[in-house]
Amino acid sequence: MYVARTRGFCGGVRRALDMVNACLTRYGPPVYVLHPIVHNRFVVEDFQSRGVVFIERVAEAAPGRPLILSAHGVSKAVEEEASRLGASAVIDATCPLVKQVHRQVRDHWREGEAVILMGHRDHPEIQGTIGQVKSEDSYVVECPADIAALPGSLAQKPIVCVAQTTLTQAKVDDMFTGIRARFPKADVTLGKTVCYASTNRQQAVMELAEMTDMILVVGSKNSSNANRLRETAEAAGVPAYLIDSAGELSPEWLNDVESVGVTAGASTPEYVVERLLTVLKSRGWDSVEEVGAVEKS
Numbered sequence: 001m002y003v004a005r006t007r008g009f010c011g012g013v014r015r016a017l018d019m020v021n022a023c024l025t026r027y028g029p030p031v032y033v034l035h036p037i038v039h040n041r042f043v044v045e046d047f048q049s050r051g052v053v054f055i056e057r058v059a060e061a062a063p064g065r066p067l068i069l070s071a072h073g074v075s076k077a078v079e080e081e082a083s084r085l086g087a088s089a090v091i092d093a094t095c096p097l098v099k100q101v102h103r104q105v106r107d108h109w110r111e112g113e114a115v116i117l118m119g120h121r122d123h124p125e126i127q128g129t130i131g132q133v134k135s136e137d138s139y140v141v142e143c144p145a146d147i148a149a150l151p152g153s154l155a156q157k158p159i160v161c162v163a164q165t166t167l168t169q170a171k172v173d174d175m176f177t178g179i180r181a182r183f184p185k186a187d188v189t190l191g192k193t194v195c196y197a198s199t200n201r202q203q204a205v206m207e208l209a210e211m212t213d214m215i216l217v218v219g220s221k222n223s224s225n226a227n228r229l230r231e232t233a234e235a236a237g238v239p240a241y242l243i244d245s246a247g248e249l250s251p252e253w254l255n256d257v258e259s260v261g262v263t264a265g266a267s268t269p270e271y272v273v274e275r276l277l278t279v280l281k282s283r284g285w286d287s288v289e290e291v292g293a294v295e296k297s
């Protein structure tokens with residue numbers, strides 16, 4: 001069995017979780033967190049058991065208690081609403097790399113450029129990023145049909161293109177090629193906003209794919225970067241499954257598999273991976289070899 005050396009928590013996730021833990025220590029429960037702090041069921045359930053209340057709207061938080069904004073970032077409007085709530089503290093756990101994208105979007109939009117943001121429009125990161133500017137001259141695109149639906153009048157404007165941090169750069173480059181085909185003057189030079197953590201984990205999956213018959217990605221179904229790891233393995237021609245934990249492992253996936261690969265999304269705790277490795281060892285994959293580079297952030 002081969003296990004990606006670069007797997008699991010990234011710097012942005014560790015930072016966000018440290019902030020929630022520090023807040024619990026300082027203020028005691030309940031602590032309110034807007035959206036799941038990161039997209040992992042085990043992380044969320046652990047915090048819930050210690051008095052963290054996850055909410056979907058700022059208005060659900062109790063005044064006088066601390067409110068934490070999740071690692072995915074929030075819009076300007078949500079930030080302002082949070083500051084008016086009367087919380088004892090508003091703590092912004094947005095990953096600094098997402099914050100950097102926010103700044104880029106704001107700066108370019110203020111200079112009169114239209115913004116085209118590539119990503120999943122229902123994902124909190126995209127809602128937070130596009131919410132840095134007014135809806136006028138800002139667009140989210142998920143697929144080629146969205147590019148075709150952009151107004152032709154954009155051809156008269158400078159355009160800046162950015163992307164969700166957890167996509168695959170290849171998919172982003174494809175979409176940006178489509179945007180440039182319609183709007184040749186669109187500036188895609190800022191489009192390298194896929195973060196180091198996503199890129200490194202995808203690279204590790206490509207290495208795993210060269211030496212395995214099947215890859216297991218440990219992560220929750222709502223984790224964007226974990227889904228991209230499964231897609232990366234499949235694009236490399238290896239069947240892959242996204243599982244929250246060893247409990248979701250189907251025995252038939254292991255039929256005729258000689259060499260299995262394991263990795264984990266950026267919000268998956270290591271103990272969940274360790275439990276899967278224990279189950280796989282009990283089923284005969286008792287040799288474990290780590291592959292790929294050690295991550296530098």
Ligand code: SF4
Pocket residue numbers: 010011012013071095096097098165166195196197198225266
């Ligand atoms: Fe930040 Fe990337 Fe980690 Fe998201 S996956 S928290 S953008 S480093």
